[in-house]
Amino acid sequence: MAEKSGTPAAAAQEQQQQQSQFLSSFIAEIVRSPVNLALVGVIAILVYKIVKSRTRTEEPVQEVKKLPKLRRDFAIEDLTKYDGKGPDGRILVAVNGSVYDVTRGAKFYGPGGPYEAFGGRDASRALAKFAVDAATDKYDDLSDLNTTEMNSIKEWEEQFKERYDYVGKLLKPGEAPTNYSDEEDEGSQQETETKSESNDAEKKTDHSDTTEKSKSD
Numbered sequence: 001m002a003e004k005s006g007t008p009a010a011a012a013q014e015q016q017q018q019q020s021q022f023l024s025s026f027i028a029e030i031v032r033s034p035v036n037l038a039l040v041g042v043i044a045i046l047v048y049k050i051v052k053s054r055t056r057t058e059e060p061v062q063e064v065k066k067l068p069k070l071r072r073d074f075a076i077e078d079l080t081k082y083d084g085k086g087p088d089g090r091i092l093v094a095v096n097g098s099v100y101d102v103t104r105g106a107k108f109y110g111p112g113g114p115y116e117a118f119g120g121r122d123a124s125r126a127l128a129k130f131a132v133d134a135a136t137d138k139y140d141d142l143s144d145l146n147t148t149e150m151n152s153i154k155e156w157e158e159q160f161k162e163r164y165d166y167v168g169k170l171l172k173p174g175e176a177p178t179n180y181s182d183e184e185d186e187g188s189q190q191e192t193e194t195k196s197e198s199n200d201a202e203k204k205t206d207h208s209d210t211t212e213k214s215k216s217d
C-alpha cells in the first residue's frame with residue numbers, strides 16, 4: 001500500500017526536499033557571484049584564525065634581560081660567579097685577556113647551552129684548541145700556545161668584540177684593577193688600556209708581544 005500525501009512520513013520527506021532545495025539554491029547563489037565567493041573566502045579565513053588563536057598553546061617567551069652595563073676588571077676567581085646561574089643571570093667570558101658580557105648570548109653560554117663551559121671562565125684555550133672543555137677557571141697565561149693558536153684566539157675575540165659588550169681586563173694574578181669610575185667613553189678606554197699594556201714591556205711574554213701589537217693595529 002502506497003502512502004498518501006498528508007501522512008507524517010510524506011510531510012517529513014517534503015520538508016527534507018525543501019531543505020535540500022534551499023541548500024542547493026544557496027550554494028548556486030554563492031557560486032554564481034564572484035563577490036559572494038570572495039566573501040565566503042574571507043569569512044572562512046576569519047573563522048580559521050579565530051579557532052587557531054583559541055587553540056594555540058602559549059609559547060614560553062624568552063625573556064631578554066637588560067642588565068646595567070658592567071665596567072671593571074676581573075680576576076679569574078671573581079669571574080666564576082658570572083656563569084648565568086646567579087640571580088641576575090649575567091654571563092661573562094674572558095677571551096685573550098679581555099672580559100666580555102655575553103648575557104645576550106645566554107642560549108650559547110647559559111646553563112644548558114652548547115658553550116656553557118665558557119660562562120664565568122677564560123675561553124681562550126678552548127677557542128684555540130677548538131675544544132669546549134678546555135675553558136678554565138684558573139689563570140692561564142697561554143704562553144705554551146703556538147702562533148696559529150694565538151691567531152685563532154684573536155679571530156674569535158674579534159667576533160666577541162662585534163657581538164658583545166667589553167667589560168674590562170682579565171687580571172693577571174696580583175695585578176691591580178683599573179678604576180673606571182671617571183670613564184665616559186668605553187671604546188676609547190679599551191684603546192688606552194691596550195696602548196698602556198703595549199708599553200708595559202716588563203710583563204710581556206713572546207706571544208703576548210704579538211698579541212698586543214695586533215691589538216693596537
Ligand code: HEM
Pocket residue numbers: 105108115126127129130131132163
Ligand atoms: C660539531 C661541532 C660544532 C658545531 C656543529 C658548531 C655549530 C655552531 C653554530 C651553528 C654556531 C652559530 C650559532 C648561531 O649563530 O646561531 C656556533 C657558534 C659558536 N661556536 Fe660552535 N659548533 C661546534 C663546535 C664548536 C667548538 C669546538 C667551539 C669552541 C671551542 C665552538 C665555539 C662557538 C662559539 C664561540 C660560537 C659563537 C656563539 C655566539 O654567537 O656567541 N663551536 N657553533
